[in-house]
Amino acid sequence: MPSLKHLTCLLACLAPIATFAASPAGDDLEDRAQSVKTEVLDLEAEFTALARDIRYPAPTRWTVFVTAEALSDFELETIELSVDDTVVATHRYDGPQRDALADGGAHRLHIDNLASGDHRISARLTGRLGGEPYARTAAFRIDKPEGPRLLELHLHPGADGGEPTFTPRTHADRP
Numbered sequence: 001m002p003s004l005k006h007l008t009c010l011l012a013c014l015a016p017i018a019t020f021a022a023s024p025a026g027d028d029l030e031d032r033a034q035s036v037k038t039e040v041l042d043l044e045a046e047f048t049a050l051a052r053d054i055r056y057p058a059p060t061r062w063t064v065f066v067t068a069e070a071l072s073d074f075e076l077e078t079i080e081l082s083v084d085d086t087v088v089a090t091h092r093y094d095g096p097q098r099d100a101l102a103d104g105g106a107h108r109l110h111i112d113n114l115a116s117g118d119h120r121i122s123a124r125l126t127g128r129l130g131g132e133p134y135a136r137t138a139a140f141r142i143d144k145p146e147g148p149r150l151l152e153l154h155l156h157p158g159a160d161g162g163e164p165t166f167t168p169r170t171h172a173d174r175p
Contacts (some may be wrong), residue, residue, distance in 0.1 A: 042136045059149040061112035063173060064089070068101040068155035073130045074157070074164045076101070080124040081110055088112060099157070109153070123166050138166040148173035153164050 064081060076098050081089040089110035094102075101107060122139040142151065150171040158165040 014164070025079050035084075051171060059146055059148075060113040060115060061173065062112055062144060062151065063108060063149075064110040064151045064153065065108045066101065066109050066153050066155065067105075069157065070102040071155070071164050074134070075128045076125060076164075077122070077127040079109060079152075079153075082120075082122045082124075083112075083114065106152075114144055114149075116144050118143050121151070121168065125155070125164065125166070127164075129163065134163075136163065136165065140168050142168065142170060 008062065050110065063114065066079060068076070076093050077088060078092045080087055091107070091109055093107075119142055120139065120144055122137055124137040126133075126135045128134060138153075150173045152169040154167045154169055155164055156167060157163075
């Protein structure tokens with residue numbers, strides 16, 4: 001059976017030929033080139049979605065995103081994600097990434113297969129609070145139902161308004 005990589009290469013090679021053969025003689029070269037680009041981009045999007053669905057089937061797909069509110073005295077450096085006491089993702093944030101999070105962006109930290117049921121999740125964040133080194137771990141349990149799920153780790157000021165903390169939010173994902 002041909003692999004997804006082989007099918008991608010084959011279609012990427014055949015798309016320009018098929019477009020060229022089907023184009024009327026009156027089209028200029030620039031219009032044809034733009035048409036080919038559009039088709040290749042559409043094919044790439046379809047193959048990306050297909051690869052995701054093959055690698056992470058909907059019944060077990062689990063994606064973790066990080067969102068954040070602007071935190072005046074805190075500079076995020078890293079987040080380490082653990083599932084059932086196993087580290088599954090670590091990310092070091094740079095200035096533009098921190099700015100994007102503070103401006104309402106979301107960062108996909110992890111995507112994987114996770115069986116339905118109860119799981120222990122912990123997220124360790126490190127950074128600088130008021131110029132001093134800071135580390136905190138937030139631990140919680142989730143009950144993942146059957147089907148694709150999103151877990152949002154929302155970073156925000158804690159109850160006292162100073163120390164940052166995570167709040168987990170779960171969302172349904174599209175199959």
